[in-house]
Amino acid sequence: MNDVARAAGVSQATVSFVLNDRRDIPVAPATRQRVLEAASTLRYRTDRRAQELRIGRSTTIGVVSHGVASHPFAGSILRGLQREALRRSHAVMVIDVDVEATAADVTDAVAGLVDRGVGAVVHASAGTRPVQIGDVDGAVRTAFVACWPADGSAPGEALLLPDDRGGGRAVAAHVLGLGHRSIAFLGGPARDHARRERERGLDEALGLAGLPLDSVRRFDGDYGTRSGYRLAARVLEGDDRPSALLCGNDQMALGAYLAARDLGLRVPHDLSIAGYDDQEALANQLVPELSTVALPHDALGARAAEILIGDPPPEPVTEFVECEVVVRESTSPPPLNTY
C-alpha cells in the first residue's frame, strides 16, 4: 500500500480510502484516478488478513462439512453457499470431517477455522441427520444445513432443513394421482430422520386421498443401491405385486430398476418407480429417466450464507425449504388402469 501511495504521490491513508471506496471521506477525482491506476499497474491487492486484523471483523465464513466425500451431492450446498458469500465479498473455507467424527475431531476442525479468522461456521451434511459439533463455547456464529447438533444443544442462528415431509407428500400425491393404489414404500433406515419425515408425508397424502395407511406396504433399507435391489426383488416376486415403488432415495431407485429388469418388468409400463434426491448424474441419466424429488441443497447453502453474513437474527430461525417433485419418465399410470 505504501508503494501504491508513493507511485500515486499520495499518503498511504488516502490509498486505503479510495481502495475501500469510502464515500464519507471526500477524495479528489483526479487523485482517486491516480491511486486506482497505480494500484492496478503495481498489481496491488489488499491483504485480507491484515485488514481483518485491523477491523476486527471477518470476511470469510467456514464450513464444516460432515462427510462430503461420502455424499455425491454435498457439492450443491457448497456451491450455493459460495455463490452467496461471493456476492457479499466473502470467501468460504471448508474443512471436511468424517461422517463418524467424534466431538473432539469437530472441535479441532472448528478451532482451525476460528483461528484463521472465520466469522461464522456452518455445519453441513448431505444426509439430514445429527452431527457432532464439538465444544465451541458459543464463540462463533453458527448455522446448520441439513443437520443439527447431536448433543441436543441449540442450533446456533439458523437451522435450515429440506422439507422432507412435504417432499414425501408430493411424490406420494403424484403417484396416487396417476391412479396407483398398490404401492410399496422402500424407505431408508427406520430410525433415519429423513426416512421418517418422508413416510409421514406419504401418510398425509394417503389421508388426503382418503386411503387407509396400511394400503401401502413399508420396508426398511439403508439408502444403498443394493438394499433397493433386495427390497424391490422381494416385493416384486411376491403375489399382489405393487404397481408403484416409492424409494427412499435415487440410489435405492436404481436398485429397483435393476431388480425390475431382472424380473422382466418394464418401467414404467409394468411398474412405476420414484426416487428421492434428484442426484446429479444419476436421476436424469437413468433409462428411463427417474422421476424423483429434488433436494434444495443449493438454496439451503445460499440461505446459510445470507443469514450468517447479515446481521444476526433476533432469535434463531428454523426454515424448511421446499422439495419439488421432478416428474420424468419412470412414473406413469398403472397397467390395467380401471378408473
Add this chain to the structure above:
Amino acid sequence: MNDVARAAGVSQATVSFVLNDRRDIPVAPATRQRVLEAASTLRYRTDRRAQELRIGRSTTIGVVSHGVASHPFAGSILRGLQREALRRSHAVMVIDVDVEATAADVTDAVAGLVDRGVGAVVHASAGTRPVQIGDVDGAVRTAFVACWPADGSAPGEALLLPDDRGGGRAVAAHVLGLGHRSIAFLGGPARDHARRERERGLDEALGLAGLPLDSVRRFDGDYGTRSGYRLAARVLEGDDRPSALLCGNDQMALGAYLAARDLGLRVPHDLSIAGYDDQEALANQLVPELSTVALPHDALGARAAEILIGDPPPEPVTEFVECEVVVRESTSPPPLNTY
C-alpha cells in the same frame, strides 16, 4: 496473549515462546507450566492471521476445485489433501469454480485465496482435463491434481495425474486374461485425455497378448449413463456380440448394465462389463458388483499437500499415480469358453 501473560505472571513474549514450543529459548519448567495452564483455563487460541502476518509465511493452502459439484468423487481429492495438510498443521481453503469458468473467473478465485493469505494453491479437477488457471503471475506456489493449465503454461511445482494408461492396460489385461477375445471399448469423448490414455493402455495390452488392435471395436461416448446405455444397446444388438465391454467409466458401465438387462443378457454370465473410476456408492453397490479401476484421488490430493507444504522441489515434478483394477463380480470368463 496479554491476558495469558498476566494470568501466568510473565511477559507476553514468554507466552509466545512456550506456546510455540521454542527449544532454543530456555524457559523454566515451572514458568512453562504456569503459562500452559493459564492458556488453557483462559481458552486461549492463537490468531493465525496475526501470526502469519508477522512471520510472513502461510499456514493454509488453497484449492481451486474445478467443478466439485459436478463430480461425485472430487471429495476424495479434498480428503487426501486435507488429511496431509492437517498433519502439517495447515488448513485447507477451497473455492469451487464452475467447470466452464473463464480465465477471469479463476483469476478472481485465486486472488480471493491469495488475499486471504494462502501460501499455495492447488488446482483440482475430477476429470483429468485442462483447466483455466487465470492470470496469477506466478505469485504463488501451485500444483495441479488431475488437470493441467489450459493455456499451455507450466504446471507450477507439480503435475499429479492418475496413470490412466496403466489403468487402461490393467483392465484390458484382466479381461483378456479371463479369455475374452471379442471385446468392445465404450470410451469417453474421442478428444478426452483420459479416454485416449485408457485406450492406449488397451492397445498396449492387446500388443502384449499378441492380438491385433482392430480386434476390439471402439465407440465414443460422453461418460454419461445414457451414452453407455445407447452404445451398449447398439453393440449388443448387432451380430457377433462382444463377450466383454470395457467402459469409459462407471456411469457408462451402469448404462451397459441397464442395456444388457433390457436385452435379456446376464452379467457376467453372458456378458462381462468393466467400468473405470471405482466411484463411491456406485461401483460396489451395483448388482452384480462392478469390476472397475480405482482412481487414486486421495493419494493425488495427499501428494499435492506434501509437495506444497514442503520445500519447493528444485524442478517441477510430474507424477503418475497407479490406478489399480478392482475385480468384483461383473467380469468372468466368456460363455462357451474354448481354451
Add this chain to the structure above:
DNA sequence: GTGAAAGCGCTAACAG
C-alpha cells in the same frame, strides 16, 4: 531466564 519494543499490512481517528 525474562521483558521491552519494533514491526508485519492494514484502518480510522484526528490534525492540518
Add this chain to the structure above:
DNA sequence: CTGTTAGCGCTTTCAC
C-alpha cells in the same frame, strides 16, 4: 481534501 499516527495480535531481536 490529505497526511500522521496509533494499534489490531502476534514474533523476535536485544538488553537486562
